[in-house]
Amino acid sequence: MKIAYFDCFSGASGDMILGALIDAGLSARRLREELEKLRIPGVQLKVKRVLKGGIAATRVSVEGRSERHHRHLDELLKIIDRSRIEPEVKEKSREIFEKIASVEGEIHQKPAGEIHFHEIGGLDSIVDIVGSVWGVSQMGIDEIHVSKVNVGGGFVQCEHGTLPVPAPATLALMKGKPLYSSGVERELLTPTGAALLTSLASHFGPMPVMRVERVGYGAGRDDLPHPNLLRLMIGTSQGEPERERVTIIETNIDDMNPQFYDFLMERLFEMEVREVFLTPILMKKSRPATLLTVICRPEKLSSVTRFLIRETTTLGLRWREEERSCAEREMVNLQTRYGKIRFKLAQWEGKVVNLSPEYEDCRKLALERKVPLKDVYEEAKRVAIIVKKEYEKALPQRPR
Known part of the structure; x- marks a missing residue:
């Protein structure tokens, strides 16, 4: 199994994740071609080699002009929806944007739809998120592990004023994950970086036993006392069978054309769920029905739930988390x-x-x-x- 390990000794941001993927072998040319499918005029992806602390790395930046200083969530989702990018990349990118907007909305007491994104009118966020999701898929990575994350310290200036580091949204996104601060007074982990790591990774903690085949360094913008880099290692798993936490989603259906199940299963597998299966059951008054069960990674709960509510006749679902081991x-x-x-x-x-x-x-x-x-x-x-x-x-x- 091909696995990846993000070594976050200097935090992580969207551009650092993209830079690490390119440095590890992702084609910058093909990435630009894919991002052109977003049909965003005037926005360019700049890629260059730099030195950080004496280590060669790849620095990625998004440049361009925008008449808008910010865009709301719904506007960014429309850009993704009308694009020609792959359906599974669309779905995952939407999920990440909605996750960021949800935590920002809770913190600032606003509906998620009113949350707005900055930096070239929020367009850099689309490039970072869509590019990273597509890049992981193109590299053929089956499973992502992440180290404990250095979040930095001090304060950061934003539209809401002066905020402590890690920013409240970053902290909310990283709940339950191992964090630390090396004491450097800088925001090392951004909300976009936190959202990407928690959405793409299934494990946080020590480096797994692996045969490393590729190494990439994504450079951060600032020069710091330590190398401001995100290190990515890609290789094959060599360790003990690991437990994986999965979400089990179930619903009983007794009033849907059974021919639809083939379509549902095909679409669900396109969404990269772990497993889908059907079980014949008897409901009250001996009504024959079908138990639809989906096994997926926990971060896919919202997208799978939305898909099942939209595509089936069910009026509700139930879910639980379990652990499993796989060969x-x-x-x-x-x-x-x-x-x-x-x-x-x-x-x-x-x-x-x-x-x-x-x-x-x-x-x-x-x-x-x-x-x-x-x-x-x-x-x-x-x-x-x-x-x-x-x-x-x-x-x-x-x-x-």
């Missing part, structure tokens, strides 16, 4: 006498526990070769037994 999985292509087949390779505590062929590949070969599907599947199982033994020999032995 490490990857797809491998193996040659059989009928052709290549993709296999799902699962490992647990460093040992191969399963190597199963993909049904669709077996079905396709059976149709192409005009042979029974069971013959293709038996051949796949034969190859799996041989390859599994080879994998077990090649894997390093775990210390006792």
